[in-house]
Amino acid sequence: MPATKTVGVAATNARRAAWLAGSVAVLAVCCLLSVVVGTKHLSPAVIWDAFAHYTGTSDQSIVRDLRVPRTVLAVLAGASLGICGAVIQAVTRNPLADPQVLGVNAGAGLFVAVAIGLLGLSSVTAYVWFAFAGVVVAMLLVYALAAVGRGPATPVRLLLAGVALGAVLDGAAAGVRLVRPRAFYYLRFWDVGALTGRGWDVIGAVAPFMAAGLVLALLVARSLNTVALGDDLARSLGANLGRTRAGAVLSVTLLAGAATAAVGPIGFVGLMVPHVARWITGPDQRWIFAFTLVGGPTLLLAADIVGRVVLRPGELQAGIVTAFVGAPVLIWLVRRRSASAL
CATH class of the missing domain: 1.10.3470.10 (ABC transporter involved in vitamin B12 uptake, BtuC)
Structure with missing residues (x-):
């Protein structure tokens, strides 16, 4: 394969990889928003406690039992x-x-x-x-x-x-x-x-x-x-x-x-x-x-x-x-x- 063609293919793949990395970052942001945003407003502290200090309150249950499975299912x-x-x-x-x-x-x-x-x-x-x-x-x-x-x-x-x-x-x-x-x-x-x-x-x-x-x-x-x-x-x-x-x-x-x-x-x-x-x-x-x-x-x-x-x-x-x-x-x-x- 000529050197110029090899360089062109490498540049194209690099551009594709950069776009793909950006797409993954956007997906990560959407996953985060899916857990944070809902019909009921929950504070960042409540959302954090739902993962770090779970005590079974209704607000924490909304995060862990409703929003997280919903996000996972949306991804799949x-x-x-x-x-x-x-x-x-x-x-x-x-x-x-x-x-x-x-x-x-x-x-x-x-x-x-x-x-x-x-x-x-x-x-x-x-x-x-x-x-x-x-x-x-x-x-x-x-x-x-x-x-x-x-x-x-x-x-x-x-x-x-x-x-x-x-x-x-x-x-x-x-x-x-x-x-x-x-x-x-x-x-x-x-x-x-x-x-x-x-x-x-x-x-x-x-x-x-x-x-x-x-x-x-x-x-x-x-x-x-x-x-x-x-x-x-x-x-x-x-x-x-x-x-x-x-x-x-x-x-x-x-x-x-x-x-x-x-x-x-x-x-x-x-x-x-x-x-x-x-x-x-x-x-x-x-x-x-x-x-x-x-x-x-x-x-x-x-x-x-x-x-x-x-x-x-x-x-x-x-x-x-x-x-x-x-x-x-x-x-x-x-x-x-x-x-x-x-």
Whole structure:
């Protein structure tokens, strides 16, 4: 490799590393704010005593039993949703892909509503498996709908099929909630995407699946760089397309299913964050995944913090905040000429 090219690659990687370090610092600040900021104002002394001198007071319990688990879950769910979107965009070469836009979250949501409303399940450990099944069914249906008729399943056709199917699945889930009051009561906040009321039991139930999905995504990141060149060229370079896509699909299933089971169908995190990462890093999926792993939690934490502040003493759920931001971003991406393929 020529010396000038080597220097150029080193400079690019140094710039990426500097951006990544800054992103980690922003994430750390958001984690701190998530513990400090809430609908109830707590003094810094109370927050410090909740960790250093815990005596079980109600204010200390708010910090340790509510805000800390909420922050941890936001980090896990944000990372899962962000990486899930990055994987889907890389595999389909569709910059508009996102678990919410393609109906994946809606499929998981319908199956969870059925598990709770019709089967009487109430534990995340039990209905997370239904969320996984819903993700797989939704992905298969979206691809089948997009492939109907002449021509391949283009990014635009995938988008239209996902939006249409997502609306149908959301309607079916709403029907289950109306017929079964138990499901309506349990899912009234979960349905809009909420981090409230989730404790360490929920985190313990979904964290292993999220971790497995993240590891799988990172393992296929290098292969996805080759897949982005096209199937024929990827095969000529020795890429195993079947294994790469199988790993990607399994990763999406674990990440989207676990995140949706835990916090509900929060949308647009997987749409926005990979795009920001791509603008900073370029097309290398390894760097995109690294930035998304940090940016996803940052976005979800920021949305949750804003939701706690804007309607005090009430709260605006994080899924509503991300929708307010993500919908204009989706419209802008659709209007871009370069949004037809990656």
